[in-house]
Amino acid sequence: MFSQAREIAAGDVVIVWFTRESLKAITITPGEELNGRFGAYRHTDLIGKPFGSKIGSRNGKGFIYVLRPTPELWTLALPHRTQILYVADIAFVVSWLGIRPGSVVIESGTGSGSFSHSVARTIGKSGKLHSFEFHDTRCQTAQEEFAQHGMSEYVTVSHRNVCKAGFDLEDVVDAVFLDLPAPWEAIPAAKLALKKTQSTRICCFSPCAEQVLRTVSALNDSGFTSITMYETLLRTIDVGSYPPLKSVGTVAEKLKDADVKREARRVKQIEESAMRAKEKGRKKAAEMGGQEMDIFGESEHPHGQKRKAGEDREANGQSNTPQEDDSEAGPHTKKPKPDGPSPLTLEMVGHLPKSADCKLTTTSTGF
Numbered sequence: 001m002f003s004q005a006r007e008i009a010a011g012d013v014v015i016v017w018f019t020r021e022s023l024k025a026i027t028i029t030p031g032e033e034l035n036g037r038f039g040a041y042r043h044t045d046l047i048g049k050p051f052g053s054k055i056g057s058r059n060g061k062g063f064i065y066v067l068r069p070t071p072e073l074w075t076l077a078l079p080h081r082t083q084i085l086y087v088a089d090i091a092f093v094v095s096w097l098g099i100r101p102g103s104v105v106i107e108s109g110t111g112s113g114s115f116s117h118s119v120a121r122t123i124g125k126s127g128k129l130h131s132f133e134f135h136d137t138r139c140q141t142a143q144e145e146f147a148q149h150g151m152s153e154y155v156t157v158s159h160r161n162v163c164k165a166g167f168d169l170e171d172v173v174d175a176v177f178l179d180l181p182a183p184w185e186a187i188p189a190a191k192l193a194l195k196k197t198q199s200t201r202i203c204c205f206s207p208c209a210e211q212v213l214r215t216v217s218a219l220n221d222s223g224f225t226s227i228t229m230y231e232t233l234l235r236t237i238d239v240g241s242y243p244p245l246k247s248v249g250t251v252a253e254k255l256k257d258a259d260v261k262r263e264a265r266r267v268k269q270i271e272e273s274a275m276r277a278k279e280k281g282r283k284k285a286a287e288m289g290g291q292e293m294d295i296f297g298e299s300e301h302p303h304g305q306k307r308k309a310g311e312d313r314e315a316n317g318q319s320n321t322p323q324e325d326d327s328e329a330g331p332h333t334k335k336p337k338p339d340g341p342s343p344l345t346l347e348m349v350g351h352l353p354k355s356a357d358c359k360l361t362t363t364s365t366g367f
Contacts (some may be wrong), residue, residue, distance in 0.1 A: 001121060001150050002069045008049050010317045015073045017065035023077040025069065027148070038062030051211060069149075071117040081138050082111035085179070085205070088234040090118045095324040096230075097201050102126040104172060106160050106193055108135065108186060109179035110142045118178075120151050128154055130169065162186045169193040176202040183211070186216035191222050 003012045008028060012311050016024045017304040026034060034041045039057020041064060046055065051068040067073060072087055085093070093115070099105055101124045101151050106108055110116060110133035133139040139159040146155050160168075163182060166189035183204040194200040202224065204215045212229055233347075 006050055008046050008066060010047055011067050014046065014051075015067040015069050015077050017067055023073065025074065025077040025079075034064075034295045036062075036064075038064060040056075071114075071121050075114045077349075078112055078114060078364070080112055081141065084112045084114040086114070086234070088232050089205070090115055092230070092232050093177060093203050093205070094118060094122055097177065097203055099123060099175055103174045103306060105130070106167055106169065106173050106176045106190065107179075108167075108177070110138065110157055113142050113145055115177065115179070116142070116146070116155065117149070120146075120155050123154065125154050128174070129156070131157045132160050132162050132167065133157060134159070160187060167193045174198075174200055176200075177205070178203070179205045181211075182214075182300050184215045187215070187222050187224075191224075198367045234282065245327075263356065277332045297308050 003009065005012075010028050010030055012028050012029055014026055016026055017026070017032065018020050018036060028046055029042050030047070032043045034043065039059050039062040041055060041257060049055065049066060051066065054063055054065055056063045062098075067079075075084065075086060077088070078084070097123050098103075099119060101122070103123050104127060104157055105119055105123065107116060107119065108131075109131060110131045116129065123129060131142070133142060134170060136159050139157055143152075143157045146152055146157060163180065163185035166186075170192050172195065173193050174195060176194060178186055178190065180186060183206060187202070187204075190202055196200070197268055202219075206212050206215060216227055216229075
């Protein structure tokens with residue numbers, strides 16, 4: 001199966017790797033040339049190169065890898081003639097059917113030959129793969145590919161509609177794989193082909209639930225047991241090293257630091273807001289009066305005029321207290337109460353906002 005030599009030779013099948021998503025299978029033919037967006041490559045230049053070599057283009061602007069074909073690479077690079085099975089499905093089916101070196105297997109629905117290559121590698125030259133394809137052109141193409149890949153000795157391809165004509169085999173195969181639009185129609189023929197002297201298995205590959213239901217009914221009617229349905233999914237898992245988790249104490253310290261910084265920002269915002277409010281008040285006061293007045297300024301105090309008059313009399317040497325004339329007063333004349341407060345006067349002043357003034361005076365006078 002494929003060339004096992006170390007170096008590439010004329011007539012070998014080679015997988016050309018352009019990118020992870022772009023692979024192409026070619027047959028080395030002297031005189032031909034491979035052209036692509038990564039440059040041009042002569043087949044002659046590839047002869048004698050070891051498989052896996054990196055080949056640069058003649059213009060020096062690109063390169064390719066020439067790889068030895070494997071069933072996995074062939075699945076990615078083969079020319080699609082039908083829908084194919086990929087590695088995830090192929091690996092599961094081959095394992096579940098118990099296919100091993102020397103096994104005899106039936107495959108119905110050759111298609112593009114993806115599953116056929118994997119089974120051929122598994123059974124080896126001591127086994128046998130009977131492949132059936134109802135489409136004549138696809139059957140001929142598959143025969144040519146199998147012969148070119150060195151598989152004709154243990155892989156046969158037949159053009160036949162097995163749903164009507166059967167497999168023409170009886171009590172000879174270890175496993176059956178059906179990849180058909182109506183697999184339930186081929187189950188009686190598959191049961192006839194399976195060995196009766198040992199436990200054997202059959203697998204039907206169907207993409208629709210309706211097909212599965214009809215197939216399960218046909219399997220039950222034919223006496224098959226342990227019928228199970230599986231769904232295979234391919235998921236990429238990123239495997240890498242991750243730093244160890246931090247201790248609870250370290251996390252707690254970080255939270256405390258964050259709280260301290262948050263509180264500092266809050267205090268700073270409050271201070272900045274107070275400064276803005278104070279500045280706004282100054283501007284408003286300047287607009288209204290041009291200057292700030294004291295709470296008890298002369299122009300605002302309700303007794304400003306009286307105090308002013310008293311200050312003028314003191315400046316002229318006169319007393320604020322009225323003078324008594326003793327010459328006119330008799331011995332029984334009652335002295336009038338003085339106009340001003342006595343020495344026992346207690347004066348209490350309360351400080352209120354600038355918009356209002358308040359003065360509370362309590363006077364106690366003796367006779």
